[in-house]
Amino acid sequence: MQVMIDPDNGVPIYEQVVRQVKYAVAENVVLPGQPIPSVREMAKTLAINPNTVQRAYLQLQNDQVIEVLRGRGMVVSSGAKKICVSSRKSVVTNRIETVVVEAVQSGMEAEEIRHAFEAALSSARQRDKASDQES
Amino acid sequence: MQVMIDPDNGVPIYEQVVRQVKYAVAENVVLPGQPIPSVREMAKTLAINPNTVQRAYLQLQNDQVIEVLRGRGMVVSSGAKKICVSSRKSVVTNRIETVVVEAVQSGMEAEEIRHAFEAALSSARQRDKASDQES
Amino acid sequence: MQVMIDPDNGVPIYEQVVRQVKYAVAENVVLPGQPIPSVREMAKTLAINPNTVQRAYLQLQNDQVIEVLRGRGMVVSSGAKKICVSSRKSVVTNRIETVVVEAVQSGMEAEEIRHAFEAALSSARQRDKASDQES
Amino acid sequence: MQVMIDPDNGVPIYEQVVRQVKYAVAENVVLPGQPIPSVREMAKTLAINPNTVQRAYLQLQNDQVIEVLRGRGMVVSSGAKKICVSSRKSVVTNRIETVVVEAVQSGMEAEEIRHAFEAALSSARQRDKASDQES
DNA sequence: GTGGTCTAGACCACC
DNA sequence: GTGGTCTAGACCACG
Numbered sequence: 423m424q425v426m427i428d429p430d431n432g433v434p435i436y437e438q439v440v441r442q443v444k445y446a447v448a449e450n451v452v453l454p455g456q457p458i459p460s461v462r463e464m465a466k467t468l469a470i471n472p473n474t475v476q477r478a479y480l481q482l483q484n485d486q487v488i489e490v491l492r493g494r495g496m497v498v499s500s501g502a503k504k505i506c507v508s509s510r511k512s513v514v515t516n517r518i519e520t521v522v523v524e525a526v527q528s529g530m531e532a533e534e535i536r537h538a539f540e541a542a543l544s545s546a547r548q549r550d551k552a553s554d555q556e557s
Numbered sequence: 558m559q560v561m562i563d564p565d566n567g568v569p570i571y572e573q574v575v576r577q578v579k580y581a582v583a584e585n586v587v588l589p590g591q592p593i594p595s596v597r598e599m600a601k602t603l604a605i606n607p608n609t610v611q612r613a614y615l616q617l618q619n620d621q622v623i624e625v626l627r628g629r630g631m632v633v634s635s636g637a638k639k640i641c642v643s644s645r646k647s648v649v650t651n652r653i654e655t656v657v658v659e660a661v662q663s664g665m666e667a668e669e670i671r672h673a674f675e676a677a678l679s680s681a682r683q684r685d686k687a688s689d690q691e692s
Numbered sequence: 693m694q695v696m697i698d699p700d701n702g703v704p705i706y707e708q709v710v711r712q713v714k715y716a717v718a719e720n721v722v723l724p725g726q727p728i729p730s731v732r733e734m735a736k737t738l739a740i741n742p743n744t745v746q747r748a749y750l751q752l753q754n755d756q757v758i759e760v761l762r763g764r765g766m767v768v769s770s771g772a773k774k775i776c777v778s779s780r781k782s783v784v785t786n787r788i789e790t791v792v793v794e795a796v797q798s799g800m801e802a803e804e805i806r807h808a809f810e811a812a813l814s815s816a817r818q819r820d821k822a823s824d825q826e827s
Numbered sequence: 828m829q830v831m832i833d834p835d836n837g838v839p840i841y842e843q844v845v846r847q848v849k850y851a852v853a854e855n856v857v858l859p860g861q862p863i864p865s866v867r868e869m870a871k872t873l874a875i876n877p878n879t880v881q882r883a884y885l886q887l888q889n890d891q892v893i894e895v896l897r898g899r900g901m902v903v904s905s906g907a908k909k910i911c912v913s914s915r916k917s918v919v920t921n922r923i924e925t926v927v928v929e930a931v932q933s934g935m936e937a938e939e940i941r942h943a944f945e946a947a948l949s950s951a952r953q954r955d956k957a958s959d960q961e962s
Numbered sequence: 963g964t965g966g967t968c969t970a971g972a973c974c975a976c977c
Numbered sequence: 978g979t980g981g982t983c984t985a986g987a988c989c990a991c992g
Contacts, residue, residue: 492979511663535653704983730964794838795919797843799850841977
């Protein structure tokens with residue numbers, strides 16, 4: 423499981439860790455029952471403070487994505503994949519709502535917003551297909 | 558110039574003020590050279606902290622949308638409209654593109670994304686109309 | 693709202709804070725909409741680290757007992773009382789289950805456990821009534 | 828001497844081992860002077876870490892339930908039965924009293940507490956019987 | 963003033 | 978080795 427952190431992008435580091443672990447679970451990069459890197463190991467590889475990793479893992483526990491085997495570390499919980507897939511969608515939906523609210527508040531007309539959206543969607547899909555073919 | 562604030566929508570209040578002033582300029586609600594409400598007046602109208610208005614006005618100065626006339630308060634600067642119109646569209650459009658890319662990357666189908674978008678748009682417009690009627 | 697902490701009783705300090713805030717809400721010591729002490733203030737009165745209070749408040753947010761008014765502090769959320777009352781009962785029920793499991797595992801007969809339980813219950817109720825009359 | 832371990836019930840594994848050894852002594856499953864399984868043997872039987880067994884045996888030595896015979900392993904000490912019988916009841920009874928006091932203080936009715944207790948007791952006994960049959 | 967995040971370093975229980 | 982808790986002190990965004 424490879425995790426990449428950008429400490430300057432506004433999103434809290436612990437939140438970035440949470441998202442990437444969930445993404446890895448949703449994409450079957452790690453399977454239920456498999457261990458995830460220990461707090462100290464993850465902290466070392468990301469060059470961040472163990473407490474920050476601890477906080478990310480705490481949230482993943484609350485979200486029932488991972489569970490603790492006492493004294494032996496943490497593993498992906500059995501229902502994790504389902505949770506991660508659905509949470510990912512709800513997160514994206516929330517983001518869409520936020521952006522749309524901003525657009526409306528800033529005075530754009532519905533048709534104008536819709537046009538920007540459709541343009542973004544078609545170009546994003548083209549790029550997505552292209553990168554699919556590469557891999 | 559009518560400004561509506563939602564203290565619970567996650568967007569900082571000062572940022573909401575900035576956006577709506579820019580919106581008013583872009584829509585010719587206020588014209589270059591015309592004064593904008595004083596910090597105190599705006600704060601009283603919106604029932605928010607004067608510091609918050611101060612901060613919004615500071616950012617508007619940095620963005621060259623308003624300027625201080627010594628002893629006479631603040632007015633919309635001459636180049637303001639051009640700045641506001643272009644910045645509004647580019648900012649919102651960029652945000653939309655970012656979100657759409659995330660949605661596609663997270664594996665959502667185009668129809669699914671479009672559905673979330675339309676739902677967000679209609680609910681956002683309803684709330685916008687409702688707050689218009691209140692005022 | 694008075695909170696008492698015992699740093700040596702095994703229960704984490706942040707957990708003690710969580711419980712006592714919930715207890716205060718359940719007992720109407722603080723009402724929905726009312727503010728709770730700020731992180732710094734609570735930390736000072738309890739003579740503990742602000743981070744520890746922060747963690748307690750974070751959990752209370754997750755449990756939807758309190759909510760943040762940006763820049764102005766935290767208040768008891770509207771549905772808090774219901775949550776606190778029911779959570780209190782479920783916590784006690786869990787504790788009972790744990791103890792009973794231990795008793796069974798340690799080889800006590802059902803009748804023996806039941807006898808100890810009834811004895812404890814009647815003496816606890818007597819003491820409870822007595823303290824009620826005092827107040 | 829049969830020992831059953833549940834690694835997921837919150838009680839430390841070494842503590843579970845301690846309790847069950849004491850239980851076996853109290854119930855005359857093993858008699859004073861008789862040897863108890865070696866650390867390695869016990870660890871293999873329970874599929875747990877030898878360090879964990881070591882820790883349990885260390886505590887049993889501190890509690891004067893077992894003693895080391897140089898070169899011949901560990902045996903149940905002479906006063907063990909008396910210690911185990913009395914400690915078992917007093918520990919469990921104390922725990923029950925504590926929990927019941929908490930329940931009463933938290934405002935639960937006597938009948939409510941009794942109901943939770945009986946439910947816990949019957950489910951705990953069922954699980955206990957089930958694990959007996961397995962072995 | 964408020965809460966939110968992060969770092970550094972310590973101590974503990976458990977396996 | 979593992980995770981869990983706590984302290985101390987710093988910086989940031991927001992009102």
